[in-house]
Amino acid sequence: MKVSIRRLPNADGLPSPAYASDGAAGLDLHAALPPGQKLVLEPGARDLVPTGLSIALPKGYEAQVRPRSGLAAEHGVTVLNAPGTIDSDYRGEIKTLLINLGAQPFEIMRGMRIAQLVVAPVAHVTLVETDDLDLTARGAGGFGSTGRGGDDAP
Numbered sequence: 068m069k070v071s072i073r074r075l076p077n078a079d080g081l082p083s084p085a086y087a088s089d090g091a092a093g094l095d096l097h098a099a100l101p102p103g104q105k106l107v108l109e110p111g112a113r114d115l116v117p118t119g120l121s122i123a124l125p126k127g128y129e130a131q132v133r134p135r136s137g138l139a140a141e142h143g144v145t146v147l148n149a150p151g152t153i154d155s156d157y158r159g160e161i162k163t164l165l166i167n168l169g170a171q172p173f174e175i176m177r178g179m180r181i182a183q184l185v186v187a188p189v190a191h192v193t194l195v196e197t198d199d200l201d202l203t204a205r206g207a208g209g210f211g212s213t214g215r216g217g218d219d220a221p
């Protein structure tokens with residue numbers, strides 16, 4: 068499927084978002100910080116990091132801004148609102164809201180791969196109000212109800 072993206076001036080010279088392997092689910096997104104500028108995320112701090120890209124998703128699709136597991140595992144850096152939602156009618160710059168949950172300051176340099184973008188189909192539904200939802204074996208059980216009384220208790 069072809070999807071139009073627009074490269075903004077702050078993405079000049081940066082690699083295009085790309086799948087890092089044949090089967091990768093996400094397109095890696097690069098930090099489009101101003102040249103020569105780095106961003107230091109102190110422990111506990113969050114910041115919006117530009118990607119220099121706008122996208123025109125077809126109706127019926129969304130894009131999710133997801134963390135990179137390497138950054139999370141090695142540095143505690145993740146996407147605060149994961150998965151970030153890019154609406155199909157959004158034409159502004161895609162930004163990534165990063166938070167440093169690690170113990171050390173984390174430096175973000177221009178061009179660094181900071182997150183990944185997963186394009187996925189999304190259902191748009193028509194809600195129909197009723198007092199009569201169909202019955203199921205689970206019923207209202209949730210939040211661990213299937214583990215109680217047994218098998219995965221600590």
Ligand SMILES: O=c1ccn([C@H]2C[C@H](O)[C@@H](COP(=O)(O)OP(=O)(O)OP(=O)(O)O)O2)c(=O)[nH]1
Nearest residue numbers: 132148150151152153154157160161162163164
């Ligand atoms: O990680 C993100 C999340 C959102 N957005 C952009 C695209 C999205 O279409 C728009 C709105 O996002 P969302 O619906 O999550 O935010 P909101 O707080 O509900 O704002 P709005 O009232 O603009 O919908 O912001 C990003 O660039 N990055």
Ligand SMILES: [Mg+2]
Nearest residue numbers: 152153154157
């Ligand atoms: Mg919204």
